[in-house]
Amino acid sequence: MMHDYDLNVRCLIHGKIAVVDEPTVYYRRFSNPIINLSGKTKWLDMCLSIESKFVLDNYLSLGYDDMKKIFPHLEACNRKEIKFRFLIDACKNKQVRLSSWAFERLVSCLENNKDFFNTNEFDFQYKDYIDLYKINSKNVIGKNHKEKLYNDVKVLIKKMFGLH
Structure with a gap:
């Protein structure tokens, strides 16, 4: 299509x-x-x-130079950080299809880097992740189940990344 x-x-x-x-x-x-x-x-x-x-x-x-050319607001990002920041920005987009895609890719990125929150090169805290989770869950999850799922995911992520 x-x-x-x-x-x-x-x-x-x-x-x-x-x-x-x-x-x-x-x-x-x-x-x-x-x-x-x-x-x-x-x-x-x-x-x-x-x-x-x-x-x-x-x-x-995209390569680093193309990312900066297409998304000038990311120009201050270094090579390692630019795609990560792109995903964070896209997670905040009001278009559900785009934000859902970006959040899915962000979760994959974090899953592939279990030590992410301990090294934290990009000044992205666990609370920032939870804020993005809240944004992306509101259009997907019914209001009654949202709080329970939020708490379950919070516990799971803390275990996954060794946070207490």
Whole structure:
């Protein structure tokens, strides 16, 4: 479903762009939204959810100089820190698909570096992680279960990283 979007992102990252003032593509739409590939269906939502992660992963494959060029607000970051800060910023985004992707990648990053909170090179504290967790759980978890899950995850993460 997102092959055009993926191609556009890759072209913007790796190529030069130009504007063509005339139509180059025709798009056919049916009156029945179920028939349209871009119609609002559960299948489309599932495809977009899965495929958007692959497209967003393109940003994590960027080199340091490209990251600074595309995301100028990260210019002060060093080579080791820039992708980590990018994920933190994306976790705070209001678009649920983007913030969920970023939080999932951040969790993977922390899981792969069990000593992260002890070495703490990036001045990112455990409380900062919990704050991001709260932001990302509000759209996913029902209000009644949120507090219990929050406390369970807090205990689990403390055990995982050897924090007491």
